[in-house]
Amino acid sequence: MSALRRLVLDLLKPNEVETVQFARRLADIEGVDGANVSLLESDKDVQNLKITIEGESIDDEAVATEVEALGGTIHSVDEVVCGDRLVEESPTHQD
Amino acid sequence: MTSRLAFLRELLRDEEVRSISRRYFISNGFDGTLTSIGIIVGSFLGGNQTGMEIIRVVAGGTVGLAASGVWSVWEIERAEKLAELQRVEDRLLIGLEGTELHERKSDARKVNAVMSGLGPTLGMLLPIVPYFFVGAVLSLLWATVLGVLIGVGLLFVFGAYMGNISDQNWVIAGLRTGLVGLVVGGINIVLPG
Numbered sequence: 001m002s003a004l005r006r007l008v009l010d011l012l013k014p015n016e017v018e019t020v021q022f023a024r025r026l027a028d029i030e031g032v033d034g035a036n037v038s039l040l041e042s043d044k045d046v047q048n049l050k051i052t053i054e055g056e057s058i059d060d061e062a063v064a065t066e067v068e069a070l071g072g073t074i075h076s077v078d079e080v081v082c083g084d085r086l087v088e089e090s091p092t093h094q095d
Numbered sequence: 096m097t098s099r100l101a102f103l104r105e106l107l108r109d110e111e112v113r114s115i116s117r118r119y120f121i122s123n124g125f126d127g128t129l130t131s132i133g134i135i136v137g138s139f140l141g142g143n144q145t146g147m148e149i150i151r152v153v154a155g156g157t158v159g160l161a162a163s164g165v166w167s168v169w170e171i172e173r174a175e176k177l178a179e180l181q182r183v184e185d186r187l188l189i190g191l192e193g194t195e196l197h198e199r200k201s202d203a204r205k206v207n208a209v210m211s212g213l214g215p216t217l218g219m220l221l222p223i224v225p226y227f228f229v230g231a232v233l234s235l236l237w238a239t240v241l242g243v244l245i246g247v248g249l250l251f252v253f254g255a256y257m258g259n260i261s262d263q264n265w266v267i268a269g270l271r272t273g274l275v276g277l278v279v280g281g282i283n284i285v286l287p288g
Contacts, residue, residue, distance in 0.1 A: 014183045014196055046186045071196035073189045 003057040005086055008079035012046050013072035019049070025066055031057040050078070054086070103202065112203045115172075117260075119211035121253050123164040125272070127218025128253075129279050130156060132246040135222060136283040139239040146229030146238060157219035165212035172204040222246040247276035 013022060019037055026035040032055040041048040049072075053063060067074055081087060106112055131153055138149045180191050180200060191197045225233055225241040233241070251273035258268025 012187050014187070014191075016183075016199075017196055043186075045183045068189075069195055071183075071187075071191050071194040073187045 002082045002084070004060055004080065004082050005054060005056070005058065006079065006081035007051075007053045007058055007060060007063060007077065009051045009053075009063075009067075010040075010075040010078050011049055011051060011067060011072045012075060013049060013067075013070065015042070015045060015047055017070050017072070019047070022049070022051075022070055022072070025070060026051065026053055026063065029059065029062050029066055031055045031059050032063075048075075052079075102199075103206075106199065106202055106206060109203070112206055115203075116207050116210035119164070119168050119207055120214040121257065122214070123160070123211050124214030124218040124253055125250065125275075127157070127160050127215030128222065128246045128249050129218075129275065130160065130215075131219045131222040132243055132276050132279050133283055135226075135239055135242045136280045137286075139235060140283065146226040146235060150223050150226050153219055153223045157216055160215035160219060161212040164215050165208045168211035169204065169208040172207050176200040176204055218246075218249060221249055243276065243280045247273045250276045 013019075019039065023035050023037040026032065026037070032053055034054055036052040038050045038052075039047060040050050064074060079089070134153050134156060135149055138144045138152060144152075180197060183196075184191050222242040222245045224245065225238040229235055229238045251269040253269075254272025255265040255269030257263075257272075258265035261268075
């Protein structure tokens with residue numbers, strides 16, 4: 001099975017869980033080389049984040065478990081890149 | 096165990112946990128100190144009581160106030176924190192039971208409750224320390240005077256600490272709270288009977 005190399009997630013997390021902690025914990029997962037956490041929206045109780053994770057072999061279940069342990073909930077999986085190299089999204093006429 | 100201690104350390108760095116604990120500690124510490132001053136002055140003026148009897152009365156009151164401090168905060172914070180979690184759960188559309196946030200709230204409640212009980216315990220017990228020396232080096236009068244002064248000193252420390260964290264003049268803030276101890280002692284003296 002080909003390795004998962006990039007995962008882009010849209011998720012909600014409680015405000016009380018710090019974004020830095022969220023990023024650190026995701027980056028610490030085995031097989032993950034780095035994580036980028038961007039704030040999309042924030043209100044009184046929760047924050048909407050876009051999370052980009054890259055690595056040699058990302059364990060998507062471990063990522064989902066860590067997100068849940070931190071009190072987050074995944075809205076959607078927005079991008080998945082698998083294989084020996086990172087393939088970027090190709091522009092189409094519709095874009 | 097090590098990770099538990101690390102978790103507790105992280106919890107104590109949380110300004111919200113510290114702020115709530117501080118309020119309960121000082122508020123209930125204030126209650127305890129003033130109650131203790133009231134009891135020792137009242138007991139001394141009532142006569143007929145030995146140093147050890149005064150200690151027993153205050154110790155009994157300490158148990159009551161400390162239990163009240165721990166129990167009430169345990170229940171208050173339980174309700175408050177569950178309500179906070181419920182609000183977040185409604186937004187996330189998931190239950191947070193078993194998550195680190197839930198565990199963190201639960202541990203924060205324990206810290207709040209312990210500090211709430213510790214405040215009145217110190218406030219009640221410190222002013223009665225001189226009574227342990229009654230008969231040996233102190234008379235009942237001097238034990239009472241020293242007890243009131245210890246209580247006033249403790250109230251001064253509470254006030255000075257609050258003044259310090261809020262960037263006020265800590266001496267003035269301490270004197271303001273310390274004065275209450277003298278007022279309570281004074282009221283006891285002028286009370287009829």
